[in-house]
Amino acid sequence: MKLLIVDDSNVIRQRIARIASDARLPPMHIVGQARNGVEAVQMVRQHDPDLVTLDLTMPELGGEECTEQMIALKPALTILVVSALSDKATALRALKKGAQGFLYKPFTDDQLVAALQEVMLP
Amino acid sequence: MNQQNRGFLHKYRSIVVAIVLFVSLDIALIAYNLAASYTIDRYTASRDLSGSMRSSTQIVLRSLLEMQADVAAGGTIGEEARTTLRDRAALIQNGLSALREGGSLPGDAEATVYAAATQPAQRAEADKFASLWQPYQQLLQPLLAADVIDAASVGAAASHGRRINSELFGAINRFVNATQDLVTRETRVLRIVQIVGILFALLNFLYTALLASRRLLEGDRAVARSQKQTGDILATVKEGLFLVTPEQQIGEQMSASLKDVLRQEVKPGQKLFDLLTPMVSAPIMEAARDYVGLLFGKRVKENLVYSLNPLSEVEIGGDTAQKRYLSFQFNRVLDEGEVSGLLVTVQDATERVNLQAEVASAKSRAREQMEVLLRVLNNDPAEVQDFLRRTESSLEQVNATLRQAARRSGENYLGLVNSVFRHVHGIKSEAAAMNLEMFESVAHAFELDLVALRDRGDVEGADMVKLALHLDDLFECLNSVRGLFERLGTASPAPASAPAGGESSPAQQLLASLRGLAKRIAADLGKEVRVTGDMPAFDTLPQGMADDLRSISLQLLRNAVVHGIEEPQERRQHGKAAGGIVHFSCRRSDTDGIDFSVRDDGRGISPRRVREALVRSQRYTADEVAAMPDRDVVMKIFEPGISTASESNRDAGHGAGMDVVLSRVNAMGARIALGSQGHSHTEFRIRIALPSAAAAA
Amino acid sequence: MSDLSETEIKVFTDAVSHYFSQLTREPAAVRGAYLEREGETPPVYDYSGRILVGGQFRGSVTLSAPRAMIRHLLVALHEPDQSEENLRDTVGELANTLAGNARRHFGEHMEISVPITAAGAFPGSLAARDRRYVIMVNWKTYNACLVVDIERSN
Numbered sequence: 016m017k018l019l020i021v022d023d024s025n026v027i028r029q030r031i032a033r034i035a036s037d038a039r040l041p042p043m044h045i046v047g048q049a050r051n052g053v054e055a056v057q058m059v060r061q062h063d064p065d066l067v068t069l070d071l072t073m074p075e076l077g078g079e080e081c082t083e084q085m086i087a088l089k090p091a092l093t094i095l096v097v098s099a100l101s102d103k104a105t106a107l108r109a110l111k112k113g114a115q116g117f118l119y120k121p122f123t124d125d126q127l128v129a130a131l132q133e134v135m136l137p
Numbered sequence: 138m139n140q141q142n143r144g145f146l147h148k149y150r151s152i153v154v155a156i157v158l159f160v161s162l163d164i165a166l167i168a169y170n171l172a173a174s175y176t177i178d179r180y181t182a183s184r185d186l187s188g189s190m191r192s193s194t195q196i197v198l199r200s201l202l203e204m205q206a207d208v209a210a211g212g213t214i215g216e217e218a219r220t221t222l223r224d225r226a227a228l229i230q231n232g233l234s235a236l237r238e239g240g241s242l243p244g245d246a247e248a249t250v251y252a253a254a255t256q257p258a259q260r261a262e263a264d265k266f267a268s269l270w271q272p273y274q275q276l277l278q279p280l281l282a283a284d285v286i287d288a289a290s291v292g293a294a295a296s297h298g299r300r301i302n303s304e305l306f307g308a309i310n311r312f313v314n315a316t317q318d319l320v321t322r323e324t325r326v327l328r329i330v331q332i333v334g335i336l337f338a339l340l341n342f343l344y345t346a347l348l349a350s351r352r353l354l355e356g357d358r359a360v361a362r363s364q365k366q367t368g369d370i371l372a373t374v375k376e377g378l379f380l381v382t383p384e385q386q387i388g389e390q391m392s393a394s395l396k397d398v399l400r401q402e403v404k405p406g407q408k409l410f411d412l413l414t415p416m417v418s419a420p421i422m423e424a425a426r427d428y429v430g431l432l433f434g435k436r437v438k439e440n441l442v443y444s445l446n447p448l449s450e451v452e453i454g455g456d457t458a459q460k461r462y463l464s465f466q467f468n469r470v471l472d473e474g475e476v477s478g479l480l481v482t483v484q485d486a487t488e489r490v491n492l493q494a495e496v497a498s499a500k501s502r503a504r505e506q507m508e509v510l511l512r513v514l515n516n517d518p519a520e521v522q523d524f525l526r527r528t529e530s531s532l533e534q535v536n537a538t539l540r541q542a543a544r545r546s547g548e549n550y551l552g553l554v555n556s557v558f559r560h561v562h563g564i565k566s567e568a569a570a571m572n573l574e575m576f577e578s579v580a581h582a583f584e585l586d587l588v589a590l591r592d593r594g595d596v597e598g599a600d601m602v603k604l605a606l607h608l609d610d611l612f613e614c615l616n617s618v619r620g621l622f623e624r625l626g627t628a629s630p631a632p633a634s635a636p637a638g639g640e641s642s643p644a645q646q647l648l649a650s651l652r653g654l655a656k657r658i659a660a661d662l663g664k665e666v667r668v669t670g671d672m673p674a675f676d677t678l679p680q681g682m683a684d685d686l687r688s689i690s691l692q693l694l695r696n697a698v699v700h701g702i703e704e705p706q707e708r709r710q711h712g713k714a715a716g717g718i719v720h721f722s723c724r725r726s727d728t729d730g731i732d733f734s735v736r737d738d739g740r741g742i743s744p745r746r747v748r749e750a751l752v753r754s755q756r757y758t759a760d761e762v763a764a765m766p767d768r769d770v771v772m773k774i775f776e777p778g779i780s781t782a783s784e785s786n787r788d789a790g791h792g793a794g795m796d797v798v799l800s801r802v803n804a805m806g807a808r809i810a811l812g813s814q815g816h817s818h819t820e821f822r823i824r825i826a827l828p829s830a831a832a833a834a
Numbered sequence: 835m836s837d838l839s840e841t842e843i844k845v846f847t848d849a850v851s852h853y854f855s856q857l858t859r860e861p862a863a864v865r866g867a868y869l870e871r872e873g874e875t876p877p878v879y880d881y882s883g884r885i886l887v888g889g890q891f892r893g894s895v896t897l898s899a900p901r902a903m904i905r906h907l908l909v910a911l912h913e914p915d916q917s918e919e920n921l922r923d924t925v926g927e928l929a930n931t932l933a934g935n936a937r938r939h940f941g942e943h944m945e946i947s948v949p950i951t952a953a954g955a956f957p958g959s960l961a962a963r964d965r966r967y968v969i970m971v972n973w974k975t976y977n978a979c980l981v982v983d984i985e986r987s988n
Contacts, residue, residue: 023663107431110431110445111431115436115437544866598970601867605969606843608868612869
């Protein structure tokens with residue numbers, strides 16, 4: 016499973032990367048860590064990930080447009096939105112563009128593991 | 138799919154068996170019928186053939202006798218008699234072999250197949266006939282072959298024929314009869330089999346029909362039973378339950394309590410969103426449409442979007458009747474892997490929401506107490522006391538203003554709102570600097586209402602009720618913090634003029650507050666800020682003046698961090714260090730006054746952005762703004778209601794801060810000056826003339 | 835935080851306002867509101883009507899109005915009897931309106947007493963809140979005072 020982590024916070028990126036190696040998950044190969052939407056789209060093009068964890072509030076390119084562009088590049092991409100957003104409407108719009116799931120920040124390790132398991136179900 | 142098929146087969150096994158039996162019985166019957174008819178046909182053919190042979194024996198003899206008479210009369214033998222004799226003799230000869238061995242007659246265009254004689258009676262007669270016919274046929278040969286026929290040959294054949302005729306006839310006649318018996322017997326068997334078969338089929342049919350009708354009745358009863366159970370569930374369940382079709386219409390079945398929970402009738406077939414429209418606001422409606430749309434789609438994982446349900450807690454009824462909260466939960470209903478509908482569960486969540494609110498408020502009170510405790514443990518009770526004292530005096534002033542307004546007629550309520558705003562904003566800033574979050578958020582809520590009133594313009598007496606309520610909240614905050622303080626036993630009067638413990642001077646305390654506030658705001662905005670200070674003169678100021686400068690400092694710091702200091706990335710692009718610096722200075726001036734300044738090394742005040750804000754405030758037209766020189770434009774930041782922040786939050790955006798600064802500066806009888814350069818710095822300088830007594834100190 | 839919401843206070847101010855607009859086509863307007871601390875006394879006029887509340891709440895609501903205002907009201911109602919007793923009854927009637935509105939809004943959550951009236955202030959003090967809401971109401975040229983002193987009981 017090739018994983019791309021997109022978040023403007025370095026701390027969150029490292030944390031997701033650490034949790035992704037959890038034994039309950041299938042082996043994850045982290046193909047990239049993007050700090051904004053533009054980088055994220057670029058990395059999808061370069062590394063062809065299977066799974067993306069995506070923050071919505073980022074500089075440069077926001078989560079909604081980013082989702083749209085990533086899905087355009089790879090329609091089969093699985094996207095888990097991970098955001099502290101309190102505005103549900105924005106999150107719903109990102110899901111409308113093709114993301115499969117949403118997880119509120121802050122999250123515990125177990126919550127992220129469960130969300131990743133769920134989002135990877137066929 | 139397979140699973141379902143298997144279930145179906147199991148349920149109707151006996152019917153299926155009966156039908157299969159019926160069909161195979163019919164097939165067997167038809168097959169038997171065909172085979173038997175074929176046999177009977179062949180027997181019938183044999184019977185007819187042997188019948189022809191029987192008559193042929195007589196025709197042969199008659200022809201012989203005619204030929205004998207012709208010869209005796211000395212005439213010639215007619216060709217006709219010879220031909221008849223030849224044909225009939227050949228028929229008998231070929232017929233005999235067909236009857237004994239089976240098969241067809243040579244030269245028969247229809248190729249009729251004859252049954253070989255298998256019955257002992259047939260065989261015996263056939264053998265007998267053959268043994269009589271062979272010598273007879275020998276005698277006939279010369280008559281057929283020779284051109285001229287002698288009387289002796291004819292006579293020999295005729296007399297032989299006459300002698301054996303009765304035996305020959307008898308043999309073939311018995312053969313015919315035996316064959317006829319076979320035909321009759323086979324036909325009778327066939328008829329019996331047919332009758333029995335049809336009876337069986339009929340019985341089978343009756344059985345099948347009976348079985349099927351019983352199954353149907355049972356099925357109907359089961360459906361009725363399950364319908365009754367569903368009905369019972371829907372009639373008793375507390376929650377409002379109904380189904381939504383992919384066309385987003387409400388389904389036929391719904392729980393009885395639905396109309397009680399919603400407090401309105403619901404019709405099957407009604408559009409879900411027509412039902413919701415009068416209940417919820419347009420943005421929530423839009424989000425709800427998106428959410429329901431996503432659930433009907435296949436892409437999202439149901440479990441991972443529950444948290445985004447915009448209808449999980451909707452406020453209904455506004456503020457007229459008693460406010461209620463409804464909770465709508467949506468669950469996919471799957472049919473063969475496709476979403477065939479959504480099950481909607483509606484609950485009255487009012488109690489839950491109220492309880493949550495109470496718990497949250499208790500929590501925040503507890504947290505506030507914790508914060509105060511921490512501050513006190515951090516050894517600056519004096520600072521907290523000082524804050525409480527300043528806040529109380531501020532609140533009393535606000536209340537006095539309200540009291541006056543209530544008793545006077547023709548009050549300028551808008552002016553009052555602006556004045557209250559300055560107080561509340563000051564309290565908010567200080568609370569933020571002290572990290573007293575609950576205080577800050579209560580003041581913030583107050584501020585939001587004040588902003589709303591100010592923007593509305595026509596403020597009236599009835600709006601004062603709202604203000605009194607917020608004021609009450611702030612008093613409550615004050616009392617709860619003070620109460621805690623007293624319980625901690627640190628209530629010893631600690632006027633700010635004599636710092637407790639003497640460990641930190643007022644200037645140091647102020648700088649510590651400023652650093653705390655800067656750190657918090659910067660963290661919220663993703664910026665890095667350092668506060669530096671050089672304020673020797675601050676410690677010598679009279680209390681009132683120190684309070685004013687403190688309030689001004691907090692406001693200017695807030696402005697500097699929010700508007701001045703750039704994000705790290707932007708700073709680097711301009712060749713600056715990632716972290717910004719805000720420097721506070723308070724020194725004695727040459728002219729025995731005080732020079733106070735706040736300088737940040739941020740992006741400077743952009744006349745362009747202020748122009749945009751001025752137009753946005755709708756106080757000036759685009760033309761008026763365009764005509765102003767940059768200098769005048771920049772000074773407009775001191776007007777209330779002008780903010781360059783594009784979004785409002787608790788730290789900026791209400792266009793109030795600079796108004797607070799200016800009113801304090803005016804109250805102190807001081808003067809303020811502003812210097813700014815793009816991408817370089819912004820500096821506010823305040824010159825205060827000290828009263829002679831303070832100056833002498 | 836605050837025990838009462840703006841909506842809940844509006845129940846009482848609306849009651850007074852509607853009472854006047856109903857009877858005289860001229861509503862009473864809220865002129866302002868502030869807080870009265872314990873020990874302080876709100877304005878007291880010639881006649882006062884009060885309802886006491888219980889149940890999930892405790893405290894009282896008091897309306898105090900000057901004699902001239904009540905007389906003017908009676909004139910507007912073409913009521914010639916301007917006796918002391920009748921004036922006091924009128925204030926009691928106003929308090930009754932407060933009770934009716936409160937019953938409609940709070941329902942069974944609030945138990946409400948029959949109105950009591952006084953000439954001038956009510957003797958004794960039974961403050962429920964630390965800070966009572968004082969709301970000044972204005973009708974024609976007169977000022978009346980509504981004191982909401984209710985808190986939720988726990």
